[in-house]
Amino acid sequence: MLWPKSLNKKIKTEVKLAHLTSFKVGGAARFFFEVKNIKELREALIFTKRAGIQVFILGAGSNILVGDSSLDGLVIKLSGKFFKRVHRKGACLEAGGALKLNHLILYAKNNGLSGLEFLAGIPGTLGGALAGNAGAWGKSIGAQVKEVRVLDYNGKLKLLSAKDLKFSYRKSNLNRHVIISSKLKLRKGDKDAIGLRMRDYFLLRNKAQGNNLPNAGCIFKNPGKNTAGKLIDACGLKGKAKGDAFISKVHANFILNKGNASSKDILFLMDLTQKRVRERFKINLEPEIKIWK
Ligand SMILES: Cc1cc2nc3c(=O)[nH]c(=O)nc-3n(C[C@H](O)[C@H](O)[C@H](O)COP(=O)(O)OP(=O)(O)OC[C@H]3O[C@@H](n4cnc5c(N)ncnc54)[C@H](O)[C@@H]3O)c2cc1C
Numbered sequence: 423m424l425w426p427k428s429l430n431k432k433i434k435t436e437v438k439l440a441h442l443t444s445f446k447v448g449g450a451a452r453f454f455f456e457v458k459n460i461k462e463l464r465e466a467l468i469f470t471k472r473a474g475i476q477v478f479i480l481g482a483g484s485n486i487l488v489g490d491s492s493l494d495g496l497v498i499k500l501s502g503k504f505f506k507r508v509h510r511k512g513a514c515l516e517a518g519g520a521l522k523l524n525h526l527i528l529y530a531k532n533n534g535l536s537g538l539e540f541l542a543g544i545p546g547t548l549g550g551a552l553a554g555n556a557g558a559w560g561k562s563i564g565a566q567v568k569e570v571r572v573l574d575y576n577g578k579l580k581l582l583s584a585k586d587l588k589f590s591y592r593k594s595n596l597n598r599h600v601i602i603s604s605k606l607k608l609r610k611g612d613k614d615a616i617g618l619r620m621r622d623y624f625l626l627r628n629k630a631q632g633n634n635l636p637n638a639g640c641i642f643k644n645p646g647k648n649t650a651g652k653l654i655d656a657c658g659l660k661g662k663a664k665g666d667a668f669i670s671k672v673h674a675n676f677i678l679n680k681g682n683a684s685s686k687d688i689l690f691l692m693d694l695t696q697k698r699v700r701e702r703f704k705i706n707l708e709p710e711i712k713i714w715k
Pocket residue numbers: 444478479480481482483484485486500519520543544545546547548549550551552553554555556557558596599600601602637638639640712
């Protein structure tokens with residue numbers, strides 16, 4: 423592959439993705455690029471578009487299942503200080519797309535800004551959270567967003583304001599965009615009270631999920647009132663295994679990797695779950711995780 427001279431040395435080939443995802447499964451990316459600034463990112467997007475190369479944007483890899491064979495495309499990971507910055511502007515925080523959520527919420531707490539406590543314990547980056555409108559306990563990040571700075575896949579920089587953005591349950595209209603940064607509108611609050619709320623959410627989460635084997639969080643979206651976990655449990659699938667992958671005995675909407683699970687094992691369990699839930703409840707479970715293959 424003939425990459426432009428400026429990118430040639432920076433683009434790696436056949437980079438294993440398993441260790442870059444929380445599931446710890448999957449094959450290698452044919453091309454991999456850790457971008458440090460907008461110029462590099464723009465160049466890569468413009469070139470891949472012209473060359474017909476598929477692009478995958480990787481955050482912390484906590485909501486992704488990578489296929490077992492080589493991923494034919496360019497995986498781009500935002501990296502470096504520019505994409506991980508955060509600063510306060512009055513009651514708003516402006517943060518880079520690659521900033522980890524736990525750093526973001528700690529920064530908010532230390533600055534006496536409330537509104538993000540419910541995110542305590544959700545892994546991932548701000549970019550990943552905005553792309554999928556991450557949330558918990560009936561709240562989601564989209565509600566706090568004032569604006570989002572993105573590059574579209576033509577390399578065009580855009581500032582999207584609240585009126586341009588559409589957030590719904592684990593969904594946004596930010597796909598086909600690379601999220602560079604975002605401004606979040608928060609409320610002034612008492613640091614200690616914010617810290618206590620974060621701790622409470624964190625403890626609630628540990629109790630509900632109670633596992634520390636590699637996983638990607640909830641596999642399926644909740645279909646309406648019933649949670650996917652309850653439906654899967656009612657089908658008697660807790661503990662069901664394929665290879666080293668198994669359905670959690672604590673939270674049935676989690677699939678855990680005992681060590682050497684393959685993507686194929688996990689997809690088998692996902693198919694089985696969808697089939698059983700469809701047969702029993704006539705409900706189609708839609709994956710929440712993104713499948714890259
Ligand atoms: C133990 C555990 C618990 C979890 N609990 C929750 C929960 O309670 N609620 C919840 O909503 N999620 C939960 N998740 C899922 C996951 O943490 C979130 O979806 C998180 O926001 C994903 O962020 P990420 O950086 O890891 O994104 P990735 O997994 O790397 O990517 C996810 C998607 O976002 C896109 N993306 C990532 N960064 C960018 C960017 N800068 N620009 C454009 N697109 C981008 C990717 O292309 C991909 O489509 C959980 C996961 C785990 C492992």
